[in-house]
Amino acid sequence: MNRRPLDRSAILALTLAMTTAMPxxxxxxxxxxxVAFTKELENVDSYFNSSREGVVMQRAVWDGxxxxxxxxxxxxxxxxxxxxxxxxxTLEFKLREGVTFHNGEAFNADDVVYTVNFxxxxxxxxxxxxxxxxxxxxxxxxxxxxxxxxxxxxxxAIEFLSGPVSMYPNEYYAEAGPSGMGLKPVGTxxxxxxxxxxxxxxxxxxxxxxxxSPKGQPKIEKIDIRxxxxxxxxxxxxxxxxxxxxxxVPADQAEKLGEMGQFTVxxxxxxxxxxxxxxxxxxxxxxxxxDPLVRKAVNHAINRQELVDALLQGSSKVVxxxxxxxxxxxxxxxxxxxxxPEKAKELLAEAGYPDGFSTEFYxxxxxxxxEAIASYLNAVGIDTDFKMLQYSALRELNMDGxxxxxxxxxxxxxxxxxxxxxxxxxxxxxxxSTRDEEVLEWLNVADSSTDPxxxxxxxxxxxxxxxDEAFWAxxxxxNTNYVxxxxxxxxxxxxxxxxxxxxxxx
Numbered sequence: 073m074n075r076r077p078l079d080r081s082a083i084l085a086l087t088l089a090m091t092t093a094m095p096x097x098x099x100x101x102x103x104x105x106x107v108a109f110t111k112e113l114e115n116v117d118s119y120f121n122s123s124r125e126g127v128v129m130q131r132a133v134w135d136g137x138x139x140x141x142x143x144x145x146x147x148x149x150x151x152x153x154x155x156x157x158x159x160x161x162t163l164e165f166k167l168r169e170g171v172t173f174h175n176g177e178a179f180n181a182d183d184v185v186y187t188v189n190f191x192x193x194x195x196x197x198x199x200x201x202x203x204x205x206x207x208x209x210x211x212x213x214x215x216x217x218x219x220x221x222x223x224x225x226x227x228x229a230i231e232f233l234s235g236p237v238s239m240y241p242n243e244y245y246a247e248a249g250p251s252g253m254g255l256k257p258v259g260t261x262x263x264x265x266x267x268x269x270x271x272x273x274x275x276x277x278x279x280x281x282x283x284x285s286p287k288g289q290p291k292i293e294k295i296d297i298r299x300x301x302x303x304x305x306x307x308x309x310x311x312x313x314x315x316x317x318x319x320x321v322p323a324d325q326a327e328k329l330g331e332m333g334q335f336t337v338x339x340x341x342x343x344x345x346x347x348x349x350x351x352x353x354x355x356x357x358x359x360x361x362x363d364p365l366v367r368k369a370v371n372h373a374i375n376r377q378e379l380v381d382a383l384l385q386g387s388s389k390v391v392x393x394x395x396x397x398x399x400x401x402x403x404x405x406x407x408x409x410x411x412x413p414e415k416a417k418e419l420l421a422e423a424g425y426p427d428g429f430s431t432e433f434y435x436x437x438x439x440x441x442x443e444a445i446a447s448y449l450n451a452v453g454i455d456t457d458f459k460m461l462q463y464s465a466l467r468e469l470n471m472d473g474x475x476x477x478x479x480x481x482x483x484x485x486x487x488x489x490x491x492x493x494x495x496x497x498x499x500x501x502x503x504x505s506t507r508d509e510e511v512l513e514w515l516n517v518a519d520s521s522t523d524p525x526x527x528x529x530x531x532x533x534x535x536x537x538x539x540d541e542a543f544w545a546x547x548x549x550x551n552t553n554y555v556x557x558x559x560x561x562x563x564x565x566x567x568x569x570x571x572x573x574x575x576x577x578x
Contacts, residue, residue, distance in 0.1 A: 102294075103294055106316045108318045110306070111301070111463065116274070117251075119238075130238055135238060135285065137165055142566065150285055151184075151239055161223070164213070164219045171260055171283045172260070177242075177244060179239070183241055185242070187242070191204040203235075203236040209221050228487070241259075245258075255270070264276065266294075273299070274296075278292065292576060306318045311334075317555070321555050326555055330555075337554070339554075341549065341551050342550045342568035343549075346547040348477065350367050350542075350545065351505045360423070364542055366423050369419035369420045370542070374547070378411075386551035392407070394539075395490045400528075401518060401535075406535060413452050417453060430457065431476050431477050433457060433477045435459075435478060436461050442460070488567075495515050514530045559578055560575060562574060
């Protein structure tokens with residue numbers, strides 16, 4: 073496969089503009105950092121979106137009880153000063169005193185109890201149930217002591233409490249609910265939200281009363297975030313000075329901007345994995361993907377290494393597991409499907425499809441990756457009816473079991489535990505296209521055991537069967553290109569969380 077040009081005409085036009093004009097970077101004296109999001113974020117309430125942009129906003133606006141240092145992976149207290157296991161299913165927290173929410177409410181045990189008891193109830197509709205459904209309830213011991221009761225043993229609880237589980241103000245949230253929180257977010261985090269235009273524009277301001285958090289204190293006064301779906305438009309605005317920072321920039325564009333010598337281009341690995349999901353359970357009707365021979369053919373049809381080398385570049389790697397290699401329990405000793413299109417054709421013929429077949433093929437991001445994957449499938453006789461959707465639309469179709477084949481990605485909410493990915497998609501939830509009883513049984517053990525060796529043993533069983541049966545076709549890990557003006561100082565972290573609190577002016 074030749075390296076795919078990514079809108080070269082736009083890049084050449086931008087290059088010409090760069091050679092004929094001097095950039096007019098935004099005046100850092102204004103204190104405003106101008107940032108672009110590529111994807112729409114319709115609801116800022118962190119429990120009611122599941123996008124990477126939502127994770128970025130969550131870490132800026134809200135705090136959790138615990139904080140995991142992204143470099144050392146050490147757990148330290150944030151809204152909690154300390155914690156201990158009372159028994160296998162009960163965690164007790166001593167809360168930090170003197171913390172206030174952005175609206176002036178004092179933080180205490182009532183906020184933890186209200187937040188946990190609200191998000192833990194499935195009927196309240198938290199978007200990613202896996203992030204919260206391990207909690208049973210919370211109870212107040214005194215104003216600054218609280219206990220969280222787990223439904224069953226869940227050793228990854230500390231990891232989840234350091235990530236997607238944020239604390240909300242009980243009085244405000246009881247009145248505003250998810251819709252109100254989405255329009256006027258209130259947290260304890262390093263940045264306050266001044267303005268929200270859903271899906272389009274967000275303005276954050278440094279929290280001058282931020283507590284002594286391990287996140288550190290905000291150094292940039294204001295963050296102005298606009299949704300700009302087109303990367304070439306982002307690049308043009310970066311050069312003109314109306315943007316200071318863009319991220320998730322495709323390799324070709326990042327390389328071109330780096331050659332200009334006027335921007336910092338940083339490439340960092342992420343925990344995001346790209347994969348093909350196949351409807352092996354037959355939820356979408358009479359589909360060929362219920363046959364393991366067909367699924368193995370799909371795996372053999374795709375040249376993963378060529379995709380990495382030609383399109384992703386940077387620190388991306390080929391993977392054959394339905395999880396990110398650094399996650400606890402994500403073993404790598406699995407069946408690997410080398411690129412072998414002739415083998416793929418033989419398997420299709422053996423499955424009863426000597427002339428191939430047609431299928432709908434969905435994606436929500438990275439059109440160029442999805443189109444390249446489709447070309448590999450077409451080459452072995454799998455004719456794809458390609459449909460590009462918004463993430464929310466594709467997610468709903470998946471939940472309804474109407475997707476035979478799709479290219480998707482998952483960043484695990486930057487949770488460094490295999491349960492955040494494998495258990496998200498293979499435990500018979502609404503997004504599980506496999507519904508394998510053995511895998512479910514093994515994951516139940518792995519997710520609940522307090523013995524690390526037993527957890528690894530049962531994740532190994534589950535992951536090896538997923539690979540042996542070719543339930544998915546894992547593709548590659550992602551990397552992210554961050555491009556920012558030389559007025560900005562920022563060192564990205566490997567978990568793909570854009571941390572505004574870590575940014576400063578040069």
